[in-house]
Amino acid sequence: MNKLAKDPINVVVAGVGGQGNVMVSLVLGNALVADGYFITIGETYGASQRGGSVMSHVKISAEKQYSPLIPEGQADIVLGMEPVETLRVLKSFGNQHVVTVLNPRPIHPVDFTGSGAGYPNMEELLEQIKGMSAKTYVVHATDEAQKMGNPMLANMILIGALLKSGLLPLDEAALGPVIREMFPKAVADNTKALKAGMELVSILR
């Protein structure tokens, strides 16, 4: 564990129920606790499993246990698993310094579908997100995961991208034991996805 330049580091994981939002925060949290950090995670649960907006707040500190909710405008990193949800989170928790790692694959809200409006224009949506972030990494994680044969691997690809961005006190080696413990039946796939995410960010750089 190292002293953090900013303590705590506030991460918001934004997505839709069923995407694996809780899993992502748990992977990060478990790896960081093993390194000796204080981690607090606040998650939206229950009814949010069924297609609603889901958000996890992850606070990372070298000093103390923080509360499970990030105050307005205080996110340092937004890990966006879905574009509309990423914009929603930036609106509440973004600020001029926030860095966004985004999977641009949309999950269509049934209300957009039902009204006939369809999903917002993707280019305009990405412009809004980039305009509200100091830096944005757009990582086509679902496309990459489908190539690997399982769209759920998008989460691990996104984690790989976040790792490579250097925003967290976390490296690839710290993820190994967590992947083995959390996904004992899919260690190879998840390890591959993690590396793929790291490579995707290297290209963006």
Next chain:
Amino acid sequence: MPHIDIDAPGSNQLFIGNEAMARGALEAGIGWASAYPGTPSSEILGSLAEVAKKRDIYVEWSVNEKVAIEAGAAASFAGVRSLVAMKMNGLNVVIDFLSTIILSGIGKKGLVLMVGDDPAAHSSSNETDSRPVSRWLDIPLVEPGDFQEAKDMMPYLYDISEEFGTICIMRSVTRVAHARGNIRLGDIPVVKHKARFEQYFDPAAPMPTPIMCIPSSFRHMFQHMRIDKIREKFESSPYNKYVGPEKPDLLIVTSGSGWLYSQDAVNALKAEDRIGILKLGTLWPLPEKLVKSCLSRADKVLFIEETDPFLEGVIMEFAAGFSPESKRNLFYGNHTRHLNSFGELTPDAVIKAITGVLDIKYAPRDADYMKKVEAVPQQYVMDRLLTFCPGCPHRASFWAIKNALAMDGRNGFVTGDIGCYTMALGPAGFFQTRTHQCMGAGAGLANGFGQLHRFGFDQPVVSVVGDSTFYHSIIPSLVNGVHNHSDFTLVILDNGATAMTGFQPHPGTELTAMGEPAAQISMENICRAIGARVEVCDPFDLKSTTRTMLDLIEQKEGARVAIMRRTCELVRQKKEEKPYKMKIDPEKCLGEDCGCNRLCTRVFRCPGLIWDPVAGKSKIDEVICNECGVCADICPEGAITKEAVT
């Protein structure tokens, strides 16, 4: 991740509050745990169940909360430390029993009731605060302020329970129970439990007695004496603490989730040298001496509490009794509208309350950024309404109910209750459900509606319940309905799991909480034994389910039952591959020009179906679709097809 009983004392783990409480119960040496699932309390029993055999404890998902607490009390009566867990709705169900066990007292070993409250009702039909029950019924109540305390307070509370011979409550809220944080583990003792119901030497009686609540007034007096002794004990509890300057400008009094939020808020405002915090872990009986000494530190006192102003009420009442020479405080909180008594407490709400009392300026973001925030078009961040999962049997069941009621044409409606199917209040279930209260209330209401024909009522009534709900609280309603010839149709959506809370078993499922073969209780046999007509259907067979439903609705009188049986999609997909490959033929899909006016995406609204406004066609989202095949049966043009996967 590691089970809660991981044998690594002194190590640091990332646990949710519920797991921390369960670990604490193991470290306290419990031998019994029983519960009925309910968010945010379910993981307590769930995590204990995983280690029950190895740790030689008994763990049970009981049929409902009342049975859970009575069965749990038996363990205490026979000399085994016992834990009972439920959400706040369950507390309402067990109040009758609580009102007598505080008079009778417990057995030789401790009995702890853990109640999980859900402020903001994230996963609930109400946001009731459980804390006032402690004062109302004279039950000692503690509340953890962080994850470590959630664990550490458990053994502490068992010691209190045994020293004073009373049931004790640990209350937590969603943001403690379901949040995750660091826990430093302790030792789990090896306890050889020996259960025996022996001569009971009641501290309230001069001779051995039965465990009983009479003479009630005498025992009520005794419980009050007991509460006074516990108050003394709580004065020096390590879970009450003051942090801050000797003489702060403002004293915050808080408990539970407010403890971490208050620290974060003071930190965000950089006001550590101006604000002190009294955090109470033992809420009732109130440690009055400690409170009084802290009140003397500051003129201004701000109460930070989630939902009800409980401490605010009891402390202001207590302070009103101070002698005229005592220091008089200015109190702020809910009664001065610095804080809401509804919804969720947040760090922002605490910051706002503090800046409302002290003259501190706070702006979380600069003006330029706020302009960008305000410029985000609202249609880009429209609320994402909840819906049934793709492939959920409930969507098909409500489709059949909707069509049957429409064909009947007498303005029939659905009475609902608690479960995933609550979402049928909205577009997910085609707005079919018209009443929503507590567990079982829909069937009770249907009993009433079904008797109103004598006053001109002529609408068909359908009560929709889940399978776990059926066992929990529907059986007496059905007995009542059949016995009194009430006119309604009971629909049991049997998806084989307590799905909303995490797939816990119930009396109709194959296994017990501990994974052992259970005696499965057949719901159709129960209903038939009561004397109701029972039809069983597969909701994915829309045609036949609709026909059966129409026939039941049109039956002239008496309570009758449709069991719509199909495994929860989230359970199915863990065991099986997707059954079909779904396709939409763009040539056949007529979009808005179709006579159905896009029935599939406008009305049926499965998240697996998406609408392409440019092409004017419906499409399948292959990442989301679970390939259940139902939508193929609703498309009038045959544009949606299902191909069996071999």
